[in-house]
Amino acid sequence: MNMLTDPELAADAAPLNRRAGPALLRVEHLSREFGGVLAIGDLSFTVAAGDIHSIIGPNGAGKTTLFNLVTGVYKPSGGRVLFDGADVSGQAPYRLAARGMSRTFQNLQIFFNMTALENVMVGRHLHLDTRLLPALFRFPSLKRRDSEARDRAAELMGAVGLSKYLDADAASMPYGALKRLEIARALAAEPKLLLLDEPAAGLNATESREIDEVIKTVAADGVTIVLVEHDMKMVMGISHRITALNHGRKLAEGTPAEVAANPEVVAAYLGAAP
Numbered sequence: 001m002n003m004l005t006d007p008e009l010a011a012d013a014a015p016l017n018r019r020a021g022p023a024l025l026r027v028e029h030l031s032r033e034f035g036g037v038l039a040i041g042d043l044s045f046t047v048a049a050g051d052i053h054s055i056i057g058p059n060g061a062g063k064t065t066l067f068n069l070v071t072g073v074y075k076p077s078g079g080r081v082l083f084d085g086a087d088v089s090g091q092a093p094y095r096l097a098a099r100g101m102s103r104t105f106q107n108l109q110i111f112f113n114m115t116a117l118e119n120v121m122v123g124r125h126l127h128l129d130t131r132l133l134p135a136l137f138r139f140p141s142l143k144r145r146d147s148e149a150r151d152r153a154a155e156l157m158g159a160v161g162l163s164k165y166l167d168a169d170a171a172s173m174p175y176g177a178l179k180r181l182e183i184a185r186a187l188a189a190e191p192k193l194l195l196l197d198e199p200a201a202g203l204n205a206t207e208s209r210e211i212d213e214v215i216k217t218v219a220a221d222g223v224t225i226v227l228v229e230h231d232m233k234m235v236m237g238i239s240h241r242i243t244a245l246n247h248g249r250k251l252a253e254g255t256p257a258e259v260a261a262n263p264e265v266v267a268a269y270l271g272a273a274p
């Protein structure tokens with residue numbers, strides 16, 4: 001079933017009469033090409049502080065590339081990224097983390113040789129160059145001294161419903177728990193902006209609803225969220241605003257109800273169906 005055409009979803013949508021906060025993230029005329037192929041083309045949009053702002057679009061639309069541009073993994077071919085009032089285009093990921101940007105990955109990026117708790121503790125150091133992190137955590141003295149970080153990490157694991165995995169080896173945890181572990185680790189950096197790339201991918205309906213709750217709780221705590229997700233029930237239910245992409249360009253933008261009713265958005269999704 002195409003979720004965009006499900007009339008029940010509009011009823012789920014977040015309230016419309018909400019005053020938008022000031023811009024926390026602003027993308028201006030952003031472009032990126034790979035070998036002459038445009039992955040993101042002249043894309044502009046603004047994420048208001050306090051919002052859950054979703055980016056939707058068929059596979060290959062450029063969503064992950066957009067995350068990689070915003071978080072400094074890729075340099076733009078053109079345009080710029082403004083975060084918290086500063087032009088941060090092309091800054092390295094760890095510098096952006098230090099400014100308050102944190103993310104999760106479409107493909108899990110868990111340290112499988114560490115415990116769950118250690119994975120979250122590492123998140124506190126995301127402002128450091130990530131290549132150094134595994135080495136850093138081999139020093140037992142540092143681990144012991146960091147009891148405050150340990151308490152905070154345990155608290156965050158509780159917040160995402162992972163209390164029973166505190167001492168578990170990451171490698172022994174089920175996939176659904178690892179998706180939540182990534183969110184806890186991203187939160188350990190105390191971000192202003194959290195970018196989530198398909199947090200419900202591969203989860204069953206019950207697990208997806210649990211992720212809904214986690215995201216809503218995080219947003220209620222004042223963290224602005226940019227969400228990439230194919231689960232339209234989730235997107236329509238929790239987003240304040242949605243930007244729809246197709247072939248790297250903006251197709252539509254608005255409230256969930258506006259975007260769900262946009263014929264071009266529906267056509268892009270129906271066109272992408274097998």
Ligand SMILES: Nc1ncnc2c1ncn2[C@@H]1O[C@H](COP(=O)(O)OP(=O)(O)O)[C@@H](O)[C@H]1O
Binds near residue numbers: 066
């Ligand atoms: N590192 C890369 N090298 C070459 N092409 C890439 C690279 N990253 C993304 N692309 C291309 O950019 C387009 C958008 O991909 P992606 O951002 O992963 O889309 P989405 O996340 O929306 O599915 C695709 O055509 C993809 O093949």
Ligand SMILES: [Mg+2]
Binds near residue numbers: 106
């Ligand atoms: Mg992607």
